[in-house]
Every structure is written in structure tokens, then in C-alpha cells.
Amino acid sequence: MxxxxxxxxxxxxxxxxxxxxxxxxxxxxxxxxxxxxxxxxxxxxxxxxxxxxxxxxxxxxxxxxxxxxxxxxxxxxxxxxxxxxxxxxxxxxxxxVLTRMYAASQKEFVRHFFRRRNRTQDRETQLFATNQILEHYTKNQSHRSVAAVIQGYRAMDLGDLNAQKAAARHLAAEIKAAPKMELTGDPRTDREHLTVSMSFTLWQLYLSAGNARGFIETLDQTVAYLKSVDMPFPGIILNGCSTIFVRAYLHFIQGEVEEARALVNFNAEFYCKHLPRLPRKAIWFKENTHSLDCVALGLQMMERLHDGLKPLGSTTVIQAANRVNYPPAVAVLDTQFSRFCRGVRKSRKAATETGAEAAAEPASVD
CATH class of the missing domain: 2.60.40 (Immunoglobulin-like)
Structure with a gap:
């Protein structure tokens, strides 16, 4: 030199x-x-x-x-x-870290984006890279789905509301386009698995951004989708069981005990049906201790009601259910979920005092 x-x-x-x-x-x-x-x-x-x-x-x-x-x-x-x-x-x-910010081919996408360790190692640069994929890359619909999930998590990590809104729009668009994908049995390309992965990311993103309506609607849509699939790639329990658990908890604190019980039972059945079908690889069983925790906490929630014990707190629920890895972003989810749950309880209390039916949705938490 x-x-x-x-x-x-x-x-x-x-x-x-x-x-x-x-x-x-x-x-x-x-x-x-x-x-x-x-x-x-x-x-x-x-x-x-x-x-x-x-x-x-x-x-x-x-x-x-x-x-x-x-x-x-x-x-x-x-x-x-x-x-x-x-x-x-x-x-x-x-x-x-101004490398691996785009994929000019499908092979390049696999190299640059599939494995976490191979992505550009800076949150904001990675957000930019996924945005380039979603704006310009059209070679593979499943790759766009993967990029949308990555972008959603990076937007939560950064805590930038504009980035979160943009990521939510991309996720919603890719979920809408998901029927174009095939059922491959590969979690990186499978239509059902990626649809649930995107939906799981989206409800966390809406919660982080304080979009109460988007949060509850995405939970409901995802639960309905999970009920509609027959024999999906079994790794779907990773994000599916967390989603079902959160929705069951919200039914519970709204006083909709039978709806909560039905979802808790469905969650246990869903987990038990698909866990034995997982590929015999350590990573899948290790990751799915997360879904097991959500199933167990749901059952515990109903048992505590039966035993007259104090119900689960919102922090316990969201800490078990989320898959965000950056502590400041997890703290935001915890704060927003606690605020959302307070709104639900407040609406229920007001409805009880006036003799009216509890509101199905609290005010926005933003």
C-alpha cells in the first residue's frame, strides 16, 4: 500500500x-x-x-x-x-459494515440474509439492507418474507417510530402476497411457516409502536390462520404458540374466561400435535422450549384461577411470548403491553360499574 x-x-x-x-x-x-x-x-x-x-x-x-x-x-x-x-x-x-446490503441473485440472498451471523452487523445498516430488498428484489417471494421479518425486528431494536410504521407496511404487504409461495416444508421458504413468522413479527411491531388496533387485529388474524392449517411445517409452533398464549391472556383479563380456556386448550393440543413432527435436530427442540413455556403458562393461568391465586402479570406474559433479543426493545414491549393491559382492565371495570358489556378494544396506547 x-x-x-x-x-x-x-x-x-x-x-x-x-x-x-x-x-x-x-x-x-x-x-x-x-x-x-x-x-x-x-x-x-x-x-x-x-x-x-x-x-x-x-x-x-x-x-x-x-x-x-x-x-x-x-x-x-x-x-x-x-x-x-x-x-x-x-x-x-x-x-x-457497508457490505452485504443487497442481493443481486437468489444465491447471494441466501449467503447474505439467511443466517444471522452472515448479515451486515449493524442494526441500522441491516434495516437499510432489508429495505433495499423490499423495494427492489423480486426474484423470490419467500426471500422477501424473510427480509420483512428481519426488518421488523431491526425497526423494534432501533425504536424509530417511522421505521416501525414502514416495516409494518412491508410486513402487511408481504403477508397479503404470501399465497404466492409454495408449501415446501422448509422453514425458510414454506408459505405457512413464513406467514406465521411475519404475523408474529407484525403484532410485536404494532405493540412496540403503540398501535392497539393493529396489535389485536393481527393477533386475531394469526390465531384464525393457525386454526386453519392442518399439517404445517411443525416449527410453526415456535411463533404460533406464543401468539395463541397472548391472545388467550387478553381474553382472560377481559373477563372472557371460557374464550381464554378454549384457546389455552387449543394451544396445548397444537403444541402436542406438532412437536413430535419436528426434525430430529437439537436446534428445533432447543428453540421450542420457548413455545413450551407459553403453553405451560397458559395452563397455569387457568389453574391459578381455579385455585383462587393471583393471576399472571403482564410482564410475565410478554417476557415469555416475545422473541426480541435487544434488551431496550424488550423493555418497550413490556411497557406497551402493560399499558395495553391496564386499558383493558380499566375498560372492563368501567363496563362492570355501568352494567354495560366490556369494550372489546382499549384506547390506543401510543
């Missing part, structure tokens, strides 16, 4: 690539080129002048300049960005 420059980080912020270059500032203006790739093909180049086009704001790193590639939008979709100087690559640091 014949130059002293490095690129310590590069990621997407507010929908645009933000890049950092580190190097001497007391040099004549130097052109640094950012080569944009779509798959293996070059899609364009954005040139910035060092140090003029960079902002230097970190006293601890006085030679580190940061800039935003504002012209990026005209080249989308883009898979990766590589900085160059004088025809040579600028070495990138561990913080450079």
Missing part, C-alpha cells in the same frame, strides 16, 4: 452511508473514491476530496474525518461500498 489512509468505519445512518477516513490532514487535496457495487458489478463511484469534504469533530482522533455519501440514492440498490485512493483499496476497519 502506497498511502497512509484507512477507513475505520462505514455504516448507514438516517438512510445514507456515513464514512470515516483516517489520514494526514496536512496534505494537498486528495481524491478518495467510494466504489459502489451491485453484486460483483460496479454500479457507480462517489468521489470526495480529502480533507475538504470531511468533518473533523473528535479531539481524540484529530486525523479522522467523517462524511456522508449524499449522492448514494441515485445508485440504489447497492450491495457494498469500497473506498479507494489512487486505484488502491483503502484498508477498512472492523467498523466498516
Amino acid at each position: 502506497s498511502h497512509p489512509f484507512t477507513a475505520p468505519f462505514g455504516w448507514v445512518r438516517r438512510g445514507r452511508p456515513q464514512v470515516a477516513i483516517q489520514g494526514p490532514r496536512d496534505v494537498p487535496e486528495t481524491e478518495i473514491r467510494f466504489v459502489l457495487f451491485r453484486g460483483k458489478a460496479k454500479a457507480g463511484v462517489i468521489s470526495l476530496m480529502w480533507p475538504t469534504d470531511f468533518a473533523f469533530r473528535n479531539d481524540k482522533q484529530p486525523d479522522e474525518g467523517v462524511s456522508t455519501l449524499d449522492a448514494f440514492s441515485s445508485f440504489k440498490p447497492i450491495s457494498a461500498i469500497q473506498p479507494e485512493l489512487g486505484g488502491e483499496p483503502v484498508p477498512t476497519g472492523r467498523g466498516w
Whole structure:
């Protein structure tokens, strides 16, 4: 390498690539080129002048300049960005995650998006990558479904309401398009499995965003769908049993005890029917301790009623049912679910005092 420059980080912020270059500032203006790739093909180049086009704001790193590639939008979709100087690559640091942001082929989608460890390792950049898939990629409907699920979780992680609303719209659109998919028996491509995965993500997303109507309607639609499938890929219990449990709990706190009991029993039957059909792989049985917990808690909910014990709290329910991995996002779900449940109880109490039937839906929690 014949130059002293490095690129310590590069990621997407507010929908645009933000890049950092580190190097001497007391040099004549130097052109640094950012080569944009779509798959293996070059899609364009954005040139910035060092140090003029960079902002230097970190006293601890006085030679580190940061800039935003504002012209990026005209080249989308883009898979990766590589900085160059004088025809040579600028070495990138561990913080450079402007890679695997798109798939130019089905094989590339499998490599870049199927396994969590292979995705670009930055939440906001990953959100951007899935958005590019949902805006531009049409090669495989099941791949779009996978991208919509990933996007939903990243939107919850980031806690950005606009991102959550956009992710919810994408999920709703992909659920509507799900009948185009086949029944493959492969969880990554199977119509029934992906429909429930998307629906499970969507009700969590609505809850996180404070959309009470969307939350309860998606729960009801998902439970109805689960009742309609006969012999789905058995891994459907992973997201299905959690959904059924949450809906049963809401029936319970609304005073609809028989409806709650019916769903709790259905959940146990659904789990027992499909668990023995799981592929004999450790990961499936390990993951489905989650669904077992939801079935068991539902049964416990009804047993506690019979025994005159205090009912399950909302935190116990949502902590068991959600599959969000980022603690701040889990805390938001907990807060929103607690607020939603307080609204249900308040509506029920008011209806009891006035002698009217309890409202089926509380006010919005946003």
C-alpha cells in the first residue's frame, strides 16, 4: 500500500452511508473514491476530496474525518461500498459494515440474509439492507418474507417510530402476497411457516409502536390462520404458540374466561400435535422450549384461577411470548403491553360499574 489512509468505519445512518477516513490532514487535496457495487458489478463511484469534504469533530482522533455519501440514492440498490485512493483499496476497519446490503441473485440472498451471523452487523445498516430488498428484489417471494421479518425486528431494536410504521407496511404487504409461495416444508421458504413468522413479527411491531388496533387485529388474524392449517411445517409452533398464549391472556383479563380456556386448550393440543413432527435436530427442540413455556403458562393461568391465586402479570406474559433479543426493545414491549393491559382492565371495570358489556378494544396506547 502506497498511502497512509484507512477507513475505520462505514455504516448507514438516517438512510445514507456515513464514512470515516483516517489520514494526514496536512496534505494537498486528495481524491478518495467510494466504489459502489451491485453484486460483483460496479454500479457507480462517489468521489470526495480529502480533507475538504470531511468533518473533523473528535479531539481524540484529530486525523479522522467523517462524511456522508449524499449522492448514494441515485445508485440504489447497492450491495457494498469500497473506498479507494489512487486505484488502491483503502484498508477498512472492523467498523466498516457497508457490505452485504443487497442481493443481486437468489444465491447471494441466501449467503447474505439467511443466517444471522452472515448479515451486515449493524442494526441500522441491516434495516437499510432489508429495505433495499423490499423495494427492489423480486426474484423470490419467500426471500422477501424473510427480509420483512428481519426488518421488523431491526425497526423494534432501533425504536424509530417511522421505521416501525414502514416495516409494518412491508410486513402487511408481504403477508397479503404470501399465497404466492409454495408449501415446501422448509422453514425458510414454506408459505405457512413464513406467514406465521411475519404475523408474529407484525403484532410485536404494532405493540412496540403503540398501535392497539393493529396489535389485536393481527393477533386475531394469526390465531384464525393457525386454526386453519392442518399439517404445517411443525416449527410453526415456535411463533404460533406464543401468539395463541397472548391472545388467550387478553381474553382472560377481559373477563372472557371460557374464550381464554378454549384457546389455552387449543394451544396445548397444537403444541402436542406438532412437536413430535419436528426434525430430529437439537436446534428445533432447543428453540421450542420457548413455545413450551407459553403453553405451560397458559395452563397455569387457568389453574391459578381455579385455585383462587393471583393471576399472571403482564410482564410475565410478554417476557415469555416475545422473541426480541435487544434488551431496550424488550423493555418497550413490556411497557406497551402493560399499558395495553391496564386499558383493558380499566375498560372492563368501567363496563362492570355501568352494567354495560366490556369494550372489546382499549384506547390506543401510543
